[in-house]
Amino acid sequence: MKLILSALLAITTMVSNAQKATLYHPKADAAADIATATLQAKKEGKFVLIQAGGNWCTWCIEFERVTTTNASIDSTIKSAYIVYHLNYSPENMNKEAFAKLEFPQRFGFPSFIILDGDGHRMHTQNSEYLEDGKKSYDVNKVQAFLNMWSPNALKKEMYGM
Numbered sequence: 001m002k003l004i005l006s007a008l009l010a011i012t013t014m015v016s017n018a019q020k021a022t023l024y025h026p027k028a029d030a031a032a033d034i035a036t037a038t039l040q041a042k043k044e045g046k047f048v049l050i051q052a053g054g055n056w057c058t059w060c061i062e063f064e065r066v067t068t069t070n071a072s073i074d075s076t077i078k079s080a081y082i083v084y085h086l087n088y089s090p091e092n093m094n095k096e097a098f099a100k101l102e103f104p105q106r107f108g109f110p111s112f113i114i115l116d117g118d119g120h121r122m123h124t125q126n127s128e129y130l131e132d133g134k135k136s137y138d139v140n141k142v143q144a145f146l147n148m149w150s151p152n153a154l155k156k157e158m159y160g161m
Contacts, residue, residue, distance in 0.1 A: 023064055024054050026091035033084055034097065035119070041082040042117030047151050049081040050101070053110035054089040059127060060110040066137045073143055080150040086113075114149045123149050 037048045053060035067073045077083060087094055088105060098104065104111040107126035114122040130145055132138035147153060 022055055023051075023060065023085045024087040024089065025085075026087050026089050028087060028092075030086055030094045030097040031100075034086070034115070037082045037084045038115055038117065038119040041115070044082070045117070045151060046080055046082055047117065047122065047149065048084060048113075048115040048119075049077065049146075050084050050086050050104075050113040050115065051110050052086040052088060052098070052101075052104050052113065054087055056089060057109045059131075060085075062136055063110055063127065063130075063142075066139065066142065070139050070142075073139060073146065076143065076146045076150065080146065080152065112145075116151075122154075125149075 034048070034050065037050075040046075041048045051060065051063065055061075067077055086097060086101075088098070088109065101113050101121060102124065104113050104124045107124070108128070110127050112125040112127065114125075116122050125145060127137075130137050130141045132141070152158065
């Protein structure tokens with residue numbers, strides 16, 4: 001009986017974790033979704049943070065875990081960005097969206113693209129520079145990246161102008 005209960009618990013945990021890992025949607029209309037995110041960002045005085053990758057990408061899932069479990073990073077993202085997960089998978093490589101964003105996949109996955117409220121690409125970030133070894137991300141590097149590319153950081157008033 002204990003063996004059966006243990007097996008059921010293990011299966012439930014795996015299914016739960018797999019459901020949490022569904023960040024990317026291969027059937028989504030990336031162009032329309034990015035346009036909507038951009039409009040929302042402009043309306044709210046934010047930027048768009050595009051996380052390019054796929055549900056197959058362990059580093060993509062890890063970035064989501066780090067950013068949603070660290071209160072400071074989570075707060076920064078919620079206050080400064082509209083987040084969109086741009087799918088790249090065999091089902092849908094979103095070739096047009098990636099071409100319009102100037103091929104961020106050249107950095108591997110995930111890669112992060114910052115758009116302003118008008119949809120202009122401000123920055124593309126290679127996630128390798130945010131990593132802490134081979135298992136996770138450095139929360140200080142992630143926080144610095146998000147702070148440096150936030151709308152507030154680019155206000156001329158911040159620099160006495």
